[in-house]
Amino acid sequence: MKILEVDELANIKSAKKRILVNETKAARNKSIKSKVKTCVKKVETAVANKDAAVAADALKTAIREINKAGSKGVYHKNTCARKISRLTKAVNEIA
Known part of the structure; x- marks a missing residue:
């Protein structure tokens, strides 16, 4: 999912590596966030x-x-706690 070639942005080898590593981490984070959103949506439905x-x-x-x-x-630990709290509260209200 490269938007620009690494060579166009950076001249230094370490900077090029950082760009590649950041793209990899962004893809991983996106996948994890998507999975969380799907699970949350199933609960809300x-x-x-x-x-x-x-x-x-x-x-x-x-x-x-x-x-x-x-x-x-x-996610930050407080964000996790908030999400879990809201979902649990919603489920407990219908139970």
């Missing part, structure tokens, strides 16, 4: 349909994915 059993299962999966993202440094 189940809550909207007032399906407590499905919502509880989806919540478990979402919490696991959010915590993984937090441990890998994709």
Whole structure:
């Protein structure tokens, strides 16, 4: 997913490497964030349909994915806590 060639931006070898490494990390972070968003959406859909059993299962999966993202440094720990808290609150309201 290179937008520009590395040679066009940087002249120094270490700068070229940083560009490549940053692209790799950005792709990884994007993948992890996408997975978290999908899990969150599944919980919210189940809550909207007032399906407590499905919502509880989806919540478990979402919490696991959010915590993984937090441990890998994709999200700040407080962001993870906030997301988990809001999802748990929503699921508990329909249960």
